Amino acid sequence: MPPITTSIFELLKIGPGPSSSHTIAPMKAGFDFIEEARRLPEADRKRADALEIRLFGSLSATGEGHGTRRAIVSGLLGFLPDTCRPNVLEEFDQPGQTFRLDLGGPSLEYSPDDIILDAVRHDYPHSNTMTFALKAGDAVLLERIYYSVGGGFLRRKGETEPKPGEPAHPYKTMAELKQHLRRNSMRLHQLILANETAVTGAAEDEILLGLDRIIEVMERAVELGITTAGTLPGPIGLQRKAAILYNRAREEQYQGPGFLKAINAYALAASEENAAGHCVVTAPTCGAAGVIPAIVYMLKHHMGGRQSEIREGLLAACAIGFLCKHNASISGAEVGCQGEVGVASAMAAALLAYARGSRFQVTENAAEIALEHHLGLTCDPVGGYVQIPCIERNAMGAVKAYNAYLIASTLDESYQMVDLDKAIRAMAQTGRDMSRKYKETSLGGLAQSMTEC
Numbered sequence: 001m002p003p004i005t006t007s008i009f010e011l012l013k014i015g016p017g018p019s020s021s022h023t024i025a026p027m028k029a030g031f032d033f034i035e036e037a038r039r040l041p042e043a044d045r046k047r048a049d050a051l052e053i054r055l056f057g058s059l060s061a062t063g064e065g066h067g068t069r070r071a072i073v074s075g076l077l078g079f080l081p082d083t084c085r086p087n088v089l090e091e092f093d094q095p096g097q098t099f100r101l102d103l104g105g106p107s108l109e110y111s112p113d114d115i116i117l118d119a120v121r122h123d124y125p126h127s128n129t130m131t132f133a134l135k136a137g138d139a140v141l142l143e144r145i146y147y148s149v150g151g152g153f154l155r156r157k158g159e160t161e162p163k164p165g166e167p168a169h170p171y172k173t174m175a176e177l178k179q180h181l182r183r184n185s186m187r188l189h190q191l192i193l194a195n196e197t198a199v200t201g202a203a204e205d206e207i208l209l210g211l212d213r214i215i216e217v218m219e220r221a222v223e224l225g226i227t228t229a230g231t232l233p234g235p236i237g238l239q240r241k242a243a244i245l246y247n248r249a250r251e252e253q254y255q256g257p258g259f260l261k262a263i264n265a266y267a268l269a270a271s272e273e274n275a276a277g278h279c280v281v282t283a284p285t286c287g288a289a290g291v292i293p294a295i296v297y298m299l300k301h302h303m304g305g306r307q308s309e310i311r312e313g314l315l316a317a318c319a320i321g322f323l324c325k326h327n328a329s330i331s332g333a334e335v336g337c338q339g340e341v342g343v344a345s346a347m348a349a350a351l352l353a354y355a356r357g358s359r360f361q362v363t364e365n366a367a368e369i370a371l372e373h374h375l376g377l378t379c380d381p382v383g384g385y386v387q388i389p390c391i392e393r394n395a396m397g398a399v400k401a402y403n404a405y406l407i408a409s410t411l412d413e414s415y416q417m418v419d420l421d422k423a424i425r426a427m428a429q430t431g432r433d434m435s436r437k438y439k440e441t442s443l444g445g446l447a448q449s450m451t452e453c
């Protein structure tokens with residue numbers, strides 16, 4: 001197996017929820033296509049009279065509920081996931097709304113309703129396929145096929161995946177990572193930073209600025225969530241709860257149960273923002289986008305965490321996320337929710353331990369404890385919406401991360417019997433053994449028992 005070459009900003013991506021493959025990648029596709037259309041000869045741009053967009057696979061099956069149409073239109077209008085306003089997709093919510101697409105002078109009227117939800121099963125090589133065709137009568141002026149390949153990544157038909165650089169300290173497991181740290185007398189965040197520079201070619205300053213932006217978007221999602229009431233979009237009519245818990249935590253001055261209520265409130269807040277289709281950070285996925293922000297917010301606003309400590313903690317969290325992604329999965333569709341909220345909880349536990357200045361072994365132990373106690377967790381979103389059980393599950397994941405840190409940092413390190421590599425192997429095997437019903441299909445578990453009620 002090759003060494004880990006995943007970039008920090010592949011794991012932690014900014015963009016609108018509730019599902020990166022349904023919103024972030026389609027938004028990028030819209031942006032990319034309109035940019036290309038603007039480079040067509042002027043005569044073609046002037047005679048263009050129609051844009052035909054078709055969605056296939058799960059983009060067709062659940063794209064409507066996940067806001068795929070409005071994500072594409074926002075991209076066509078020039079918005080990109082990491083720079084758009086947090087609630088940009090709400091501007092494209094009204095049925096029958098039309099917009100003028102700028103083709104670099106000439107323009108074309110277009111409505112999100114024009115996007116065609118095509119076949120769920122098809123012959124394209126990737127399940128989540130989008131086809132775009134700019135037309136003049138029967139003539140096709142520009143045609144592109146895009147694949148949303150998971151985690152918000154977009155690939156164009158015919159495009160080969162860019163080859164990453166060689167990591168400065170190649171590793172595949174935590175055991176190998178620890179050898180590098182010992183051999184080079186390095187700290188974990190230094191190694192992750194050095195690898196990021198080698199793999200992506202980005203300068204260290206650039207990476208640190210990127211991390212600050214990630215922290216800022218996480219904090220903004222928490223702050224918007226704890227100050228917003230009402231129900232979330234979609235047929236479930238789910239009530240937002242973060243603001244209620246936050247107000248109670250404040251009344252209790254964050255003491256005793258008030259402290260736990262605050263962690264819950266922060267995780268619910270970012271998750272509710274995700275469910276509302278607002279911008280979050282995939283950490284490591286949109287579904288699990290509340291766990292790490294809750295711990296970041298606690299650290300910064302209640303535990304005196306400095307920005308530099310939080311950045312370093314995030315780098316340590318990325319090491320855990322990379323190992324889980326490389327040796328198991330971070331996709332609910334592949335291994336169930338243990339790979340989403342479970343991994344997010346392990347990353348958050350490591351972040352907390354590392355940012356609080358714990359020894360390296362405490363960081364690993366905290367991550368292992370958090371992951372171990374999510375093993376076997378299924379993915380069964382009710383109605384296919386990232387709301388029940390997802391939102392409360394983020395709160396549980398954040399509290400478990402805090403608890404894992406407490407256990408790991410209180411007990412003697414030699415008491416730890418299970419190491420992180422073993423827990424990740426167990427997650428991978430459990431995921432392989434898990435019935436398809438429990439892997440984001442909504443065919444089992446809570447998704448079914450809710451239907452029966």
Ligand code: SF4
Pocket residue numbers: 287288331332333336337338340341378379380381386387389390393440
């Ligand atoms: S239940 Fe499924 S969709 Fe919901 S957070 Fe977990 S993995 Fe994601």
